[in-house]
Amino acid sequence: MGETKPSYRELEARLLHAERTLRAIGAGEIDSVIGEKGVYYLRLRELENELDLNRIKIEEMDLTLNTLMECVPEGVTIASAPDVNILRVSDYGKNLLGKPGEILENIPAEQHVANWDIYKADGKTRPVNEDLPLTRAVRHGETVKDEEWVLGASGGVRIPIICNAAPIKKAEGKIIGGIMAWRDISRRKKAEEELKSLNLSLEEKVRERTAELRDQFEQRKYLARNLVRLLERERSEIAMNLHDHAGQVLTALRMDIDFVQEELPPGPATEKLESCRKMTGELMDFIRNISHTLRPPSLEKLGLTTAIRALIEDIKIKSGISIRFFTRGISRLHPEKELAIYRVIQESINNIIKHSGADEAFVNLVLREGNVILTIEDNGSGFDYEPVKEGADSQKGSLGLIIMKERIVQAGGELWIETEKGKGTLIAAEIPLTEEHMETEE
């Protein structure tokens, strides 16, 4: 059966129908298409609009990213997942390395180490690709913070960098890429090296200076110790010579005078001889006194406190200064300690007489908690101790103080001086008693 030809009117109606259909489709007013198997939603215009919006967004984001990668003053590397293919490198990064994008970008993970010329922080060891921060971020989702690496730039220059890397994740956690920011730390490294070398040289200088000072200190200590020994030996020798030689000569002289005096008849000559005899006696007393001052025999024979009392009594008579002496608990000490204490008191009292203008002094020697405590105090003019303490004034009579100090140090103790101009002077010493030297009065 042949098909009947449609009439003109029918054709016109179909055409009109087709036109309307097309117009509606063109206008995007269609919701769905109905097919044999069901209804198909159709939102072409909306989808197109959505697509347009997305395209605009993508373009804008692309522009933003481009600008960022051009302007950011950091090395920035972006890679895709899971292949860690490097998609973009910031211009700063490319310029820093002096390498074109063709070498640094669009390269798979296996080429990163070679193309980027990557070394570990020591600048010598080549890493494996799996160790690289960006690979770890993309493949294992690791966030890498402040890791040091070294990159080889053009011309063989090695640039130390500090890296931070993180994975780029979708909301559901899927890793779609990774980003790494890296910074040239050459200047910081250089500054650190300089500081290190400066510290080393400073430490070396401090060491040298310390050794120098220690040497000086030891030398000074040695000299002071020897000075005290020499002083005692000299004094002892002079005392001995005076006593043995001058004493004998004077004794012989007096015997001769006695002899001549007896042989001669009384007259002016014998009177002169009597005068000579008296002067010889005075000279003998004088020499004995000097000899005793230089080497106090009473110290050994009588003990420390009695010798001190005798010394003070003698000085009181000669100087007219009121000196009070108080002692408690002290008996025989080690001879070295006794001599040190005796000499400190002797030197201090001599200083008081010579320099202080004091009219009163107080010497205190006691045993307290196993220590011998000695203080010598006066009401004199005092003095500026700082320059003496610093050793700057050794030319002006501080040698006596240094020797005093050294005597006490050698006796195993310590000595302090407290003084101020116009406020008198206090000299204090503390000497610990060791078991074998403790013989105290109870």
Next chain:
Amino acid sequence: MNKISQEKPSGKKVFRLYVTGNEPHSVRAEENLRKFCASLTKEFHEIEIVDVLKSYKLAIENKILLTPALVILSPEPEATLYGDLRDKDELFRILGLGEDK
């Protein structure tokens, strides 16, 4: 076959609107059709809504392949309009009512 009544009283306007659920163009088409009918104060009219999500086979039987689709069953000749019926003038024209002024 077609479940819709084939009786078409003379002068009566019978519309069948094929829609897809609450899709935006379908909803707009129904709104526009009802507005149009409301303007026909003196005319008797009937609107039938067919949701293709519930009976798409009816649409196929009646050769309706897109929605929204308005079939003017009466007055004859039968005509089909697609889209959201925003063009009221076209409806007037098809129904032979002239401008709605």
